[in-house]
Amino acid sequence: MTTALFSHDACLDHVTPPGHPEQVARLEAIGRALATDTFAPLDRRVAPLGEEKHVRLAHPLVHFDRIRTSGPDEGYTQIDADTSMSPGSFEAALRAVGGNVAAVDAVLAGDVRNAFVATRPPGHHAEKAKPMGFCLFSNVAIAALHAIEHHGLDRVAVIDFDVHHGNGTQDVLWNESSIRFASSHQMPLYPGTGAPGERGAYDQILNVGLGSGSGSDIMRQAWGDRILPWIADYEPQLILVSAGFDAHTDDPLAGLNWRTEDYEWVTNRIVDAAEDVCEGRVVSTLEGGYDLDALAVSTAAHVKTLMERGA
Numbered sequence: 001m002t003t004a005l006f007s008h009d010a011c012l013d014h015v016t017p018p019g020h021p022e023q024v025a026r027l028e029a030i031g032r033a034l035a036t037d038t039f040a041p042l043d044r045r046v047a048p049l050g051e052e053k054h055v056r057l058a059h060p061l062v063h064f065d066r067i068r069t070s071g072p073d074e075g076y077t078q079i080d081a082d083t084s085m086s087p088g089s090f091e092a093a094l095r096a097v098g099g100n101v102a103a104v105d106a107v108l109a110g111d112v113r114n115a116f117v118a119t120r121p122p123g124h125h126a127e128k129a130k131p132m133g134f135c136l137f138s139n140v141a142i143a144a145l146h147a148i149e150h151h152g153l154d155r156v157a158v159i160d161f162d163v164h165h166g167n168g169t170q171d172v173l174w175n176e177s178s179i180r181f182a183s184s185h186q187m188p189l190y191p192g193t194g195a196p197g198e199r200g201a202y203d204q205i206l207n208v209g210l211g212s213g214s215g216s217d218i219m220r221q222a223w224g225d226r227i228l229p230w231i232a233d234y235e236p237q238l239i240l241v242s243a244g245f246d247a248h249t250d251d252p253l254a255g256l257n258w259r260t261e262d263y264e265w266v267t268n269r270i271v272d273a274a275e276d277v278c279e280g281r282v283v284s285t286l287e288g289g290y291d292l293d294a295l296a297v298s299t300a301a302h303v304k305t306l307m308e309r310g311a
Contacts, residue, residue, distance in 0.1 A: 013089075063130075101143060141173055156236055163251065165185040
């Protein structure tokens with residue numbers, strides 16, 4: 001058994017305006033970090049194009065059509081204050097969807113133990129009918145719904161350690177009784193959601209807000225004592241991870257002051273839970289992270305841990 005890496009060069013064609021933090025250079029930095037001999041054992045796979053049927057697991061047709069038709073022939077189309085599209089954005093977004101779906105298929109088929117999906121644009125801010133926060137489609141929520149609809153699972157967990165609350169994931173999964181969603185995130189911070197009282201229609205959502213500057217000890221307590229026991233108690237058949245690396249102390253968009261070793265720690269604890277309840281089945285996908293060096297080393301630590309634990 002090994003770890004699969006899903007990516008595609010089309011994700012480099014989602015070009016954002018100059019100065020935008022969610023830039024092509026993010027994926028290039030990750031690519032360089034994962035190109036060393038340490039990562040030679042990765043099972044590198046092409047992220048296929050997601051299909052309309054996959055997107056519509058989470059979004060209405062009007063949302064799919066809006067994204068499909070909004071890409072410009074040249075330059076940029078502004079979707080909201082933070083989110084834009086370029087000529088290559090629609091294909092990149094479909095590769096992000098397809099990579100997540102294919103990773104779920106591979107892990108559930110037993111082809112690989114776990115997987116990391118290195119694609120962009122990210123997805124956890126995209127609500128059912130609203131692209132926002134750099135995100136066009138709700139990639140991880142689509143993957144969770146695919147696991148339910150296509151593979152017949154009845155207990156899936158989605159966990160999110162991005163510094164920003166995954167409002168889109170929460171919105172898509174609000175009425176899904178078969179999926180638990182747990183998030184830690186800085187509060188107060190964009191997008192302003194993620195309060196403890198936001199519990200979902202079936203009490204299946206857990207939000208843990210962390211204060212600015214709270215650092216490693218508070219994060220480890222939140223994940224070790226609250227989030228992962230709550231997830232493990234559900235005994236999910238698959239764990240999906242929204243892996244944002246913007247809680248890092250060097251990231252310019254927030255201030256939780258996590259360090260690279262914290263990503264290694266939380267990845268180990270996630271795999272511990274997965275080994276206890278679902279034979280180690282984990283699919284992780286890239287969300288945020290905007291300091292290029294911190295993003296590269298944190299992603300490398302995350303993937304290296306998945307590889308070591310998936311061997």
